[in-house]
Amino acid sequence: MPTPGMNELTFVARLGAVTALRADHRKQAGKPSVIARGDVEERQVDSQGRVRRCDIRLSSPTGRKLASGEMKRPEHAEGRDPRNPNLVDDARRKALARGLPYYFTCNMAEVVLFSVSAHPRADDREEVSYQLAPISHSREVEPYWDQIAENWNKFLDDLEARLSAVKRTRPSVTNADVISLRDSIYEVADEAIDRAVSHLSDLPDKLDEIRDEVANTFGLSTALRPEYPAQFRSELLQILRFGIFVAAQKIILYRVLEDAGPRHRESFTLDSLEVPKRSSDPLAVREALARASAHAIARSGDYETAFLPNPVIDTVFISPEGAEEIQNCQVGEVWNRLVSRVYDASWVAISQNLVGLLYEVIVDDEFRHELGQFYTREDVVDILVAFSVRSSTDVVIDPSAGGGSFLRAAYYRKRDLGANHDEALSDTWGAEITAFAAELSTISLATADTSEPAAYPRVMLKDFFDVRPGKSTDLEIPGVPGKLAIPAEFDAVIGNPPYISYRRQTNQERMISALVRMPQEIKLPKFSGKSDAYAWFIVYATGFLREGGRLGFVVSSAVLFSDYGIPLIRFMSKHYRIRAVVDSMVERWFPDADTNTVLLMLERCSDEDARINNEIRFVRLRKPLVQLLDEPSSRQRRQSVEDLVDTILGSLHGEADPRLVVNVVRQGEDGGMSFIPSDAYDGVDAEEEE
Ligand SMILES: C[S@@+](CC[C@H](N)C(=O)[O-])C[C@H]1O[C@@H](n2cnc3c(N)ncnc32)[C@H](O)[C@@H]1O
Structure with a gap:
């Protein structure tokens, strides 16, 4: 009877134990490690309800996730080669979802490390690979275990050096970072609002100026009438949030350049951005941010357009007056927190939608429709x-x-x-x-x-x-x-x-x-x-x-x-x-x-003939777009979008398609639309949303 092989779960659990042991040894030797744990994730169900392979997550002593990997037995079709596209895609998808800078694939015989690309559509890079053991079946793991453990440790040493050298231990930004950044923007606005209300109430000319600026800059019309205190306060709060958002955006850009500079074709480095933490002087904070923008433009030789000053930002930095206000002013502290929120994540592969999302979440419902x-x-x-x-x-x-x-x-x-x-x-x-x-x-x-x-x-x-x-x-x-x-x-x-x-x-x-x-x-x-x-x-x-x-x-x-x-x-x-x-x-x-x-x-x-004889396709999608398209980070995304567009343009009237229903109408002289029978879609049901 053939010896049964070792399953992935057991293999991964044993690698986890080797990882923890390595960290212990290093700690005892006074050399704390960046990678402290390797945890097993046995069951993962993806958005289509499929159960995925088991994987391993590497994390720091404080529990910060650093990299994750997919495991497959070498005798399995997908495990024969650790560069198997499905295996690599799965590993990549999970790393992106967790915002991790590195991921790896492993078939028990070899482990291959990839880095997530610096911009969303570029291909990821294979960084390095390590032979763990010369095996082609999981039943050979046991006799080779010492060699596997030794080579796994070499792999960890290498990964650890990479994580430290390029400061890529920060995970990429996720929606959760956006929400915590929003909270920070709110905190900075809350810190400033009382000063803004009390100082601006007596300055009608300044209020006129702000009203115009806010209308031009944000398309937002405000009354800004101090005699209606509740509305005055809520309008000012929204303006402050906008202004702080603009500043936050420049801090994000600064971080992007700080991370990307060394890998830029004409490489440059930026000093890290410091805001005076203990300061109760808003102008000192503003000065620090302005200096950072000038520094980024000078070092990168670019990005002037993105760092242009914005007048509304001035409203954000109103100086305290009188001993009590000065004592209560925590401007340095709150801005410092905002800067560290930006620094917590890597924004290099920033998806546009995250900035859009950040913008949406700082706009109060009462202003959103107007905008x-x-x-x-x-x-x-x-x-x-x-x-x-x-x-x-x-x-x-x-x-x-x-x-x-x-x-x-x-x-x-x-x-x-x-x-x-x-x-x-x-x-x-x-x-x-x-x-x-x-x-x-x-x-x-x-x-x-x-x-x-x-x-x-x-x-x-x-x-x-x-x-x-x-x-x-x-x-x-x-x-x-x-x-x-x-x-x-x-x-x-x-x-x-x-x-x-x-x-x-x-x-x-x-x-x-x-x-x-x-x-x-x-x-x-x-x-x-x-x-x-x-x-x-x-x-x-x-x-x-x-x-x-x-x-x-x-x-x-x-x-x-x-x-x-x-x-x-x-x-x-x-x-x-x-x-x-x-x-x-x-x-x-x-x-x-x-x-x-x-x-x-x-x-x-x-x-004219081509127009009249054109067939207009009225297409109604029966599934949510997330189910019709591959995920934005997947390699198949582009093709899936292309396919959906082709289907929309080539779909046939009445054709049975679980994804969509089509009504084809000749364009004629009048755009055909007025001739759609009102019961055109009768009897066609939308698929239940899952
Ligand atoms: C629905 S939003 C567009 C959102 C954008 N497509 C996106 O997804 O990020 C409409 C935009 O049109 C701008 N807008 C309104 N009237 C405009 C005009 N006459 N010329 C140029 N832009 C205008 C608004 O300021 C607003 O940003």
């Missing part, structure tokens, strides 16, 4: 960008860039399709009306690949209706004479334009005069004037697109049933092939917004 700033989910962004951006040379614009999620996705899409950093950056344009959001967009593009020497994003702080194709901008780039000109035409327009109702639109005259200036061949729709802002964005964006260029927008589903929807649909069918209109039966993509949304996929087309 119309809802940051778009990554999966929605990826689908629209995959539809719209088709080639590495595509020139792209997001006319209402917000936090820059579409711009960043377009940058990566162009890199995926073969563009280099400079090409991807110089062909990705954004317009944004509020200074703060424009800054967010700039930062998210500037940090898209921090290993590259220079990053000058093309984000214009401008009302889109003031942007004209081919005209000069205010943007200047070192080494390029004069101001940059906007491209004369674009291959793709992407984004999530604001859904601001007619009542609240303040720039209507501007919109109308911009539309009147549009090329003759674009026939303006007969809007009643009561249209939501996004309808005007579609019309104006049409003047930017080349023949065959694509537009991918998230818009309100009111496009399908409102009064202004009909002229808008007619307009679209005169200028575009309406490729698809996509919505979900099972989820709302913006759960906090008032509006339901659909994804609009259009292709500019001047051939």
